[in-house]
Amino acid sequence: MNTNPKKQRIVFCDFDGTITKQETFVAMLSRFVPDKMKEFGRKLSQKQVTLREGVKGVVESIPSRDYPAVVEFIKDREIREGFYDFLLFLKAEEVPFVVISGGLRDSVKTRLAPFSDYIAGIFAPEIDSSGEYLRVVSAFEEGDELLAKVRVMELFKFEESIVIGDGITDHKIALASSVVLARDRLAQFMKQADREYILWDDFNDIREILQNLWHKTEKDDKVGNPSP
């Protein structure tokens, strides 16, 4: 028996393009307000607008009467392989799983409803649909970010953080984390920043990677510092 207390670990996971196979938020915006999305894309590439201002502007151009359909849009979006087994693994390891998304909280919550027992928290901008148009309410707006993931991270107490992500909104939290599991643009970013990261493709990979990492570390800890 290992008498050392277990390291307090926590997993912070992005939603769009990470838990889901595709960027559902971008797809939703392109479906409901295509012209606004094109304009935003143009302005963003010319650096005339920040991600925070742009996303807010696009979401807030959606009429509130469309909101039920906006949330419904997420329902049949595909989730990456191995997600449920990964959540079971974390439960067995007693490691909390926290979702942090720059998308809409109602959408993320709706898609993840079947897994809610295994999720310690979902942090994402909320929507007020009481007016004529949607209004974004984000408790963690900061700088050019609509939801500063690092601020959410600071709400928790832990010794080791594991971040899982794929995109631009994961850059800062990845730099602030102990272990980074990256794919796509986040992997490119980490590589360019010359920072350590582990490449992954689906949640089966992640389960295997963490299983090896944690249990190998514990074995090493147990060995301690034997004298020859």
Ligand SMILES: [Mg+2]
């Ligand atoms: Mg993403």
